[in-house]
Amino acid sequence: MKRRLFTTLLFLLPLLGFTQTIKPIDGAIGIKFGDVGLKAKNIITARGGKFDIAGSNYPKSLHFTNVRFEHFTSELAAVKLFHGKVYEIGFIFRVDTGAKTISYYNDIVNSLNKVYGEGKSTRDFKSPYTDGDGNEAEAIRTGNADVETLWVDKSNAIQIKIVPDAYVIMLTFQDSNVAEQANAPQ
Numbered sequence: 001m002k003r004r005l006f007t008t009l010l011f012l013l014p015l016l017g018f019t020q021t022i023k024p025i026d027g028a029i030g031i032k033f034g035d036v037g038l039k040a041k042n043i044i045t046a047r048g049g050k051f052d053i054a055g056s057n058y059p060k061s062l063h064f065t066n067v068r069f070e071h072f073t074s075e076l077a078a079v080k081l082f083h084g085k086v087y088e089i090g091f092i093f094r095v096d097t098g099a100k101t102i103s104y105y106n107d108i109v110n111s112l113n114k115v116y117g118e119g120k121s122t123r124d125f126k127s128p129y130t131d132g133d134g135n136e137a138e139a140i141r142t143g144n145a146d147v148e149t150l151w152v153d154k155s156n157a158i159q160i161k162i163v164p165d166a167y168v169i170m171l172t173f174q175d176s177n178v179a180e181q182a183n184a185p186q
Helices: 002-021 037-046 098-116 136-141 176-183
Strands: 061-069 072-082 085-094 120-125 145-153 156-162 168-175
Touching: 037 061, 037 072, 037 085, 072 098, 072 176, 085 176, 098 136, 098 145, 098 156, 098 168, 136 145, 168 176
Parallel strands: none
Antiparallel strands: 061 072, 072 085, 085 168, 120 145, 145 156, 156 168
């Protein structure tokens, strides 16, 4: 009897454990929250990112161009530091036309959903626009729509948002507790 129960549990365990593969939010592209800035710089440059010394504001931030995230390439990536340690990693993706922006955004969201579980999406359209009317890109470009998705894991979060010009997507991974300290008035 015990052997049969044990055998049954062995067969069920992979099925039960399947939903447990959701990854905690603890950084991005191999960089963990709390890593030192030099380690983050080395990881990004090893992945083909180009360090932007002029755009960086060390010891508060490091900026890079041409950084790969999954199979997407960002125009700009920024690593924010607090006391020399990473607390935020952000990416900016520029798309050539507004019509492609929503599709590109959806591709990134789907990729993140596979790793972190289903994010909470918000698609807020102001009149005369509605979601699904075929004019979504125009609504975003004119500031008449907000499209974003959020994942939260304890005090860490991921946010992806289409900014109002409809050709830019911002993706941010953040340790919210440290961000609050870093952004507090000094």
